[in-house]
Amino acid sequence: MSKRTTVLKNPTVKLFAIILILVVFAFVGCLIALNQMAKAYDPSDKTVVTVTIPSGSTTESIGQILVKKGVIESADAFKYYSKFKSYDGNYKAGSYALSASYSMDKIAKIIESGKTNDITFTIPEGYTEYDVAKKLSKLGIVNKTEFTSLLEGGSFTGKYSFLKGAQSGSHNLEGYLFPSTYSVAANADGSTIINAMLKKYDSIFTAKYKARAKKLGYTENEIIIVASIIEKESGVDKDRAKIASVIYNRLDDGMPLQMDSTVQYVLGLDNNRKKDLSNDDTEVNSPYNTYQNTGLPPGPICCPGEASIKAALYPADTKYMYFILSDKLDDSMSFSVTYKQFLKDKDAYYEARDKSEKDND
The missing domain is CATH 3.30.1490.480 (Endolytic murein transglycosylase)
Structure with a gap:
């Protein structure tokens, strides 16, 4: 009998070997478990x-x-x-x-x-001030209630000259929290974030833009109101300047703007935005309702990006008085000079939309 066989038959050695194997397996198991723990919870979620x-x-x-x-x-x-x-x-x-x-x-x-460390967040074009509060709260950057109180408190007016011409009251900052990507310290307070957004706006609306607004005969705040409507009404960039022309043409003609986006803003304040407005919706009692009131609403209905601001400052030269979503269903608009043509465009759009929805059922 070989020495090797004798050793393996030794009960003490055999037990030691078993224990050693178990320890090795346990160690390997721990390493595997540790490796699993160390992995990212959701590698695809970059938020x-x-x-x-x-x-x-x-x-x-x-x-x-x-x-x-x-x-x-x-x-x-x-x-x-x-x-x-x-x-x-x-x-x-x-x-x-x-x-x-x-x-x-x-x-x-x-x-x-x-x-x-710093946290980076992006505010898209077309957000309202309350959308900003909601997003920052969701990211854990601010307390929504406290941030909203800051927005509505009016404590920033004295720091920025452009706010002196903005609407007074709780919506003083609406339109001026410039949509962009920001990096702030993770422990930054709400005031720091609001100041960063207001400073960004101030850097965008340059002296050249101010001079252009004056040449058009509008105040800076009025330009931002027009830009905010363009932001909400436009689906594609190429339509922005044309939408601006419709707004100015209607203002010049004394017609109500009749922009759905202004009514949606009123409904949005009550968390009641709709896909399509009813006749009752267009009769809602609010100074923002451009179906019931002529001229511009009292303030912006969102925070527009620079593309919409440029469109408000440099509108297309047209005689268009109407527009509606195109029957191409690509978010572009069909523009018209006459109400008769507008009704044809309207029928074409709803016919195309209804057919598309039916085909997708």
């Missing part, structure tokens, strides 16, 4: 949110906060990972910009560092 870690937070409570914010899947996994990697007990209070696309190790290192 960055602000996560605030209060002073005195335990690793377990931090994990629960991260789960609530949607950046990790399991608080327990975060706790075990933190212990294994020796992060436990080293996390620091603060506000951090985090994402579900970050690995757990990256998240842990950011919170351990205690260094506040």
Whole structure:
């Protein structure tokens, strides 16, 4: 009998071998589990949110906060990972910009560092001031109620000359929170964010634009009102200047603007926007209702981008008085000089839309 066979028959050696194998398997299993924990919760979700870690937070409570914010899947996994990697007990209070696309190790290192990183967010063209508040709140950057109070408080008028010509009251900032991409510290307060957006607007509406508005015979605020209507009414860039011409032609003729977007703004303030307006909707009692009131509404109905501002300043030279969505169903408009042609365009659009919806059922 060989020595090898004798050794393997030794009960002590055999037990040691079994234990060693089990330990190796356990170790490999731990490595696999750790590797799974370390993976990003959702690599495809690049949304960055602000996560605030209060002073005195335990690793377990931090994990629960991260789960609530949607950046990790399991608080327990975060706790075990933190212990294994020796992060436990080293996390620091603060506000951090985090994402579900970050690995757990990256998240842990950011919170351990205690260094506040920047958060980047984009405000699209056509957002109202309340849309801005809603988005920033969803990202965890601001408290919606507190931010809305800042918007409505009127405390920024003295800092920016253009706001002195804007409408007074709670909608003073409507139209001036310029749509763009911003990077701010994760712990930035609402006032800092609003100032950044107002400064951006101020840099866009240059002296050249101010001179052009004056030449047209309109104030800066009136141009922004027109631009906001263009922003909401246009579906494609090429139509913006034509829509502007319709607005100015109607103003010159003393006709009501009859822009659906202004009524939708009123309904939107009550969270009641609609696909199609009814006759009752167009009779809503509001100074913003351009079916019932001639001239411009008292203030902008959204925050327009520079393309719409340019269209308001440099309208197309046309005799158009009407427009409606085109029967091409590509978000472009059909423009007309006469009401008769407008009715034909209207019938063509609804016929095409109804057919498309029926075909897709």
